[in-house]
Structures are given as structure tokens and as C-alpha cells.
Amino acid sequence: MDRRNFLKATAGVAALTGTTGVSAPALSQGAAARTLRFVPQANLANFDPIWGTQYVVRNAAALVWDTLYGFDDKLEPKRQMVESEEVSSDGKVWTFKLREGLMWHDGTKVTAADCVASLARWAVRDGMGQMIRTIQEELVAVDDRTFRWRLKTPYPKMLLALGKNNTPMAFMMPERLAKTDPFQQINEYIGSGPMRFVRNEWVPGAKAVFSKFEQYVPRNEPPSWLAGGKRINVDRIEWIIMPDPATASAALMNGEIDWWETPLTDLIPSLRRNRNIRVDIADPLGNIGAFRFNHLHAPFNDVRARRAVAMVLNQEDYMRAVVGDDKALWQTLPSFFTPGTPLYTEAGGDVLKGPRNVEAARALLRESGYNGQPITLLVGQDQAPLKAMGEVTNALLRSIGMNVDFVATDWGTVGQRRASKSLPGQGGWHIFHTWHAGADCINPASYLALRAHGDGAWFGWPKDDAVEAARDKWFVAPDVAAEKAAVAEMNTAAMRHLTYAPTGFYKTYQAWRSNVTGVVGAPIPFFWGVSKS
Amino acid sequence: MFAYIVRRVLATIPVMAFVALFVFSLLYVAPGDPAAVIAGDQATPDDVERIRASLGLDRPFLIRFGEWVWRILQGDLGVSIFTNLPVSTMIQQRIEPTMSLMIITLILAVSVAIPMGVVAAWKQGTVIDRTVMGFAVLGFSVPVFVVGYVLAYVFALELDWVPVQGYTPIKQGLWPWFRNLILPSIALGTVYIALIARITRATMLEVLQQDYIRTARAKGAGQRNILFLHALKNAAVPIVTVIGIGIALLIGGAVVTESVFAIPGLGRLTVDAILRRDYPVIQGVVLLFSFVYVLVNLFIDLLYTILDPRIRY
DSSP states (O other): OOOHHHHHHHHHHHHHOOOOOOOOOOOOOHHHHHEEEEEOSSSSOOOTTTTTHHHHHHHHHHHHHSEEEEEEETEEEESSSSEEEETTTTTOOOEEEOOTTOOOOSOBBHHHHHHHHHHHHHHHHHHHHHHHHHHHEEEEEEESEEEEEEEEEOOOOOOHHHHHHSSOBBBBBOOHHHTTTTTTTOOOOOOOEEEEOOGGGBBBTTTTEEEOOOOOOOSSSBTTTSSSSOOOSSEEEEEEOOOOOOHHHHHHHTSSSSSSOHHHHHHHHHHHHHEEEEESSSSSTOOOEEEEETTTTTTTTTTHHHHHHHHHHOOOHHHHHHHHHOOGGGOOSSSSSTTTSOOOOOTTTGGSSOOOOOHHHHHHHHHHOOOSOOEEEEEEETSSSHHHHHHHHHHHHHHHHEEEEEEEEEEHHHHHHHOOOOOGTOOSSSEEEEEEEEGGGSSSSTTTGGOBGGSSSSSSOBHHHHHHHOOOOOOOOTSSHHHHHHHHHHHHHHHHHHHSSEEEEOEEEEEEEEEEEOOOOOOOOOHHHHHHO | OOOHEEEEEEEEHHHHHHHHHHHHHHHHOHHHHHHHHHOTOOOOHHHHHHHHHHTTTSSSSHHHHHHHHHHHTTTOOOOOOTTBBHHHHHHHHHHHHHHHHHHHHHHHHHHHHHHHHHHHHHHHHHHHHHHHHHHHHHHHHSSSHHHHHHIIEEEEESSOSSOOOOOOGGGGGGHHHHHHHHHHHHHHHHHHHHHHHHHHHHHHHHHHHHHHHHHHHHHTTTIIIIIIIIIHHHHHHHHHHHHHHHHHHHHHHHHHHHHHHTSSSHHHHHHHHHHHHHHHHHHHHHHHHHHHHHHHHHHHHHHHHHHOOOOOO
16 A cells, blocks of 8 residues: 555545544634634745745735735736726826725835835736836836826736736735845735735744734725735634645644645545535636647657647546546646636647547657657656656657656756756756646736747747737737637647647645635635635 | 763864765755746746846855855854745754654653563563564554554544644643644654664663673572663663664654654755755755764763763773
């Protein structure tokens, strides 16, 4: 019995034998009800959401720092810190007015100057921000509550840029923090969001604590993801880092924690059997599994070799390896975009549909000039989805006659090696695996992984003018119909070029105690509206 | 004796210097890039490069090593690349849980294993001996995490006597502190108990064959006196040696135990730092562990002179 099966069995027995008795929380009942204990997806190792763009940092930052706009559950940017905005008739001048009553956690007022400095820092690190910077004429505070962004050319996606939930999000910080070099970490964690960060209780790798900011004035609208009134119903939120899923499962069953963001799929059946626990999809936007080709080196610098691999790629194999047989969790994806979202398209996705053809793939691979050289396949063994996908890809490549050099390593090493443009036999690589949050793939705005502009593109450095041209069309699209057309064109071009190989769309579960209410499925765990009895 | 202690303490300096050079070199050549981890998946290669430069990771080996050694000599372990906190602060945050776990495990292991070993030797070949040795084999064979899960299932989930996980600082009360450490120390101590019990038994068997034991019996000394005063005292040196060596075993086992029981100790800090390539933290923790290990060995050597007056330095 291996470790994974052992923990499944232990958790299963625990659930079956009815571990449903009254728990013995460490806190008194009253205090416990005002403290929400949450196990996040990963360790909060740093806390500057502009400097470090890991999702866990963004998720924690959403509690502490507010945004000018926020995405709602219909994926539309809505006003958050902003009271009103005005755009000039030529689309080049945006004027924003902050709502009244906004305060920093140190008791000072939020001013337009703070927002100007925050946007300046964010724009250095964010893809959309960088686009705005290239057309920026000036970004200035007009008065205490008003600031203006004057551009050389119109930028219709301005509100999307300011309200998106992709990292790095446009979080507002006090001017003195926002003036920090974007490539250096801030040293204070003062925001204007609904929770304060309790720095002296922060033990990186173990615990992060947030306390309710009483002076926070929520909007009047009902909460909807990052939009609406962010009303906090508990006094304190404790993020408890638990590296071991069996421990987290047992702690949830025992009432020692209240909410677990990413339970291991294997443990879901035992959690479901516990009547004190609720289980549901964590993020309806899910994730897109992927592996990336190195477009710089043979054989994958030839589209025929990439296409040969795609011809035998069976997404069902990948998805079953990643999340198992629970069909509620995955679907095949002949697309680069997130299913169920307004711009989703399968245009050009035929290469990933229908029966797989090994013989035709072998022939195409021969035609591409592949001569049996080793294919360096990087597989991070410490990330379960990547390990699973790596095994499937290994079998897939071998099935069409490729000579695979399977490099089993940790994610830290993959992170370094994938940046190398050297020849695969000299420290470089041919293929590595990753996944993209579905929230990042709803449109081309922050979809760095799909860009194909050569040297500046994401690892693998794909280059295809048609992909880039379609992307440019989306940015200037005047309406939804034009946006859809541009995305369809981009998907078609990227499928033809095989910018990367999507391995399917999958979701994960979250679990919480039944005395906790208001948990919603979203790309970020939102704490506003969550109560604990 | 004093001169010996001074000599040994001075001898730790080249040992620590070697450890420092070794760890720094190892991390320098090891693959992995903290800048890539910090930048996240949405970052471009240019972003990663700029972060690497801002962290000073693009500078030559000798400059980085020289700066690090200079800071160490001033008592500064540096600042974590990720948390921006001083490494000394991070170690300070984590040292109490690990020390607590190790001390309780040590006390538990010694107080259980030595009587077990002594009794097994005394009752050699009997059911008691076989039971003790059976336990020892089991203790060696079953991984710490399996023992941990089983204990957590039975005593936390089923019986609800103790919490499944976590750590309560000692300042919040002796019982809450101890309550959280019962299961982890049993889990971690199992292999240690097995090791000490086996060594105690083997050494005792050898000592019990000695002439002076026969003499003691002939003089009419009681069994307890023979076992614990005459035999155990003379068997103590190898047992103490194993206890000392076992400290390294405990440090290694603490990494797994702390993960299974979600204890925020140095073991987890080390693993997290290694996975993220947080070089200053790895270097600081390894130096600390090495220093502790050297001190424990010094202490054990000094203990020999008390246990066996024939040993003189």
C-alpha cells in the first residue's frame, strides 16, 4: 500500500465510522464562531501581490487591498473603489472619481495620488498595464478623489484591465508603498480592503491572520465575486497552511478547520460521507491542462512535429490521470479558451477531436524530419497534476516512435530550466507541463501563454503572426460580436500553429463545515458573505 | 577537562566553516530558481530576469559567498528571499515547536526504550524478549507517517482525546502545549525507541556475561540492583552514543512528523525553503542543525567521563 492509498483508506475509515461527533475546538465557542479557519491552496510565503504573482498571494491580497473595479460572476468589471468614471468622446482620456469614505488600515484617507502611484507600479508588471503604458501620455491626480489617465490612442479594455482577477491585479496601495520598485518587495502591508493583515502573527509556511477592518465601507450592491459589497461576517480569518492532505481532511472532519480550498480528489468520497461537511466545485472557471513545445529547437520548431503529437493526444487520458473518473470534474477541450464563458470557441479545434490516428501521426513525424533524437520531457514530480500529465505524455510520445528523455525533477528545477533557450541536450528542453487557471483564459487580455510573438512570448517562444493579429483585433473590437470573431480567429490560428497543447479542462472541489454558510464557487476564495455559526 | 572543552569548541569553527562552504556551493550548483517561483506563471522571462537581478542572484559565486560569510561573522543570517523576514526571525518563530517535539520525543524514547531493552536482555529468549524485539522490528519498519496517521485516526478522530494537528505555544499553558505534542512525539519516537531498545538489549546481554555480574550475584545483590546499578551503568556508553547519533535521526524524522501533524517547526521550514530555493533560509537552518549536532556530540563525549571514569581527555 503506498502513501496515497494509505491516507485514502485512513480518511475513508474515519468517515465510515461516523466521525461526526461534537468537536473540541481549541477556542471557546463564541470566539470560535467569530474566527474562520481556512486552509489555502498553498503557503503564503510573501505578501506583495505586484512583486510576486502567485495565485495564493493574490487570493490573500484580495482581503487586504481593494481594487478600483472588480469582476462579478458574469465576468464583467464593476465599480468597486470608484464612484464614477468618464471617458472622453475620442476614448483617449479616462477620468476616475473615488467613492467617499475610503480609508487605509493606518487610519489615513485613500487619495487619488495613492491610486496614481499604485497604477504606475502595477502597470510595470502587468501585461495589460504595459500596453497602457506604451500609449500613456499622463497619469495624474486631479484632486484628492479624482485622477486622470490620458492616452495617445483609445484603449477600450481599460475597465477590464483595472478589474480583472488575473495576476497581477490592480490593487491600490498607499503612495509610500506603491512607490516601491515593482521588482522589490514592499515592507508594509497596509491596504484599504475589508480585512487587515496581522503581520505579527504571520508565520510564513504555517499561518497568516487577517482581522476585520471596522472602518471599511462596503458598497451597497450585493457581493458578486470581486464586485459589490464586501461585508465580512467574522472578526478574524486564520489561514492555516497544511501541506498534508490527509491531515487537512482529518482536521476538517474533527472541526479543527472550517474550510479547505483544495481537497485532494481522492479524499472527496470520504468527505462527502461526513454529514458535517459540504463539498462543491471550487472554481467554475476551472483549469486548462497544458504542455508546451519548445518552438526554437528541432523537432518541435516544425509545425508538422507538433501536429503529429496533437493527432494522438487523447485528452480523456490526461483528465482521468489528473482528476480521476469523476465526470463532473473534467471535459475534453478542443479549444484554448475556458468553456462556459462568453467568448468560448472551438473554431479550428478539429485536430483534438475524433479518433486518434497513430499511423498518420508517425508518418507526419517522419515527414517533419524527426531522426530519433532524444526528446527532453521535463516533469515536475512534486505537483500531482504535472506528474500525471507527464506520464501520459511520455506514453504518447513513445507511441509515435519518439525517443523520450524523461527528466523527473521538482517544480523549482522545471521553473528554472524552462527559461533556458539552450539546446535540449545542453540544459534546454523540448516539452514541459503546466496548467492555466480558467480565469486567465476567458479572453486574450491576460492570456500570456497563448501569445506567439517569438522572443517575448512565454516559455517555448512560439511565433505566429496570425495569432498575434487576431489578438490585436480583439483589443480594438468595438462590441461582443467582434470580440467573438477575433477570439475564433485566434483559436483557429493557435490550433493551426499549435502554440501549446491543451490537455483538457478540469475543476477541483472545495470543502467546508456545514456550520459555515455563504461559500461560493469562484476563481478566488471570497470571504465576504461567509458566516460561521 | 576545561582545556579539552575549549579545544572541542574551537574545533567546531573549522567544522562550521566547512559546512558553510559546502552548503553554499551545493545550493549554487543545484538547479532551481527562486526568481521563477516568485514571478509566478504569468511572468515573462524578462520579469524573471529582473527579479533575479534585484535579488542579487546574478552576481558571481565568490562575491555572494564573501558577503554571506561576512554577515554570518556579524551574527546576521540574512533575509529570506521570499518573506523578506530576517532568517533569524523565521528560525525563532519555528524553533520552539521543533525543540518541544524533540525534547518530549527524547524523554519518551529514553524512558521507554531503556527499560524495554534491559528487561528484554534479562528475559532473553522468553516471550517478553521476543515481544520487545518484535516491537523493535516493527518500529524500524513502519514509516513515521503511517504511525502518525494511525495514531491520529484512533486517538484524535475516533476517541477525540487529542487534536489531529497543530501546535500550541507553551506560554498558552502546559497542558494545551503537551496535548498537541503527544501523538507527534509517539510517532516520531517509535523508530527511536526501537533503536535504543535494541542497542540496550545487545549491550546488556554482553555486560550480563561479565565476571563482575557473576560476582555481584554471588554476593547476593538483588536483580534490580544488578540490572540497573551494575550492568546498565557499564552498558551506558554505547547506549548514550546511539542516543547522540539518534539526534540526527530525530531531526530527519521531524520533517515528516511536522508535516503530518501540521506543526510549524524547523523541519517544515527547511522543506519549504528547499522547494522554493530560499537560499538564505536553507543556509541558516543547515548551519543551525550542524551546530546543534556538533554540540550534542560534545555533550555526549563529556558524558562518557561521568559514565566511565576510566575515560579521560
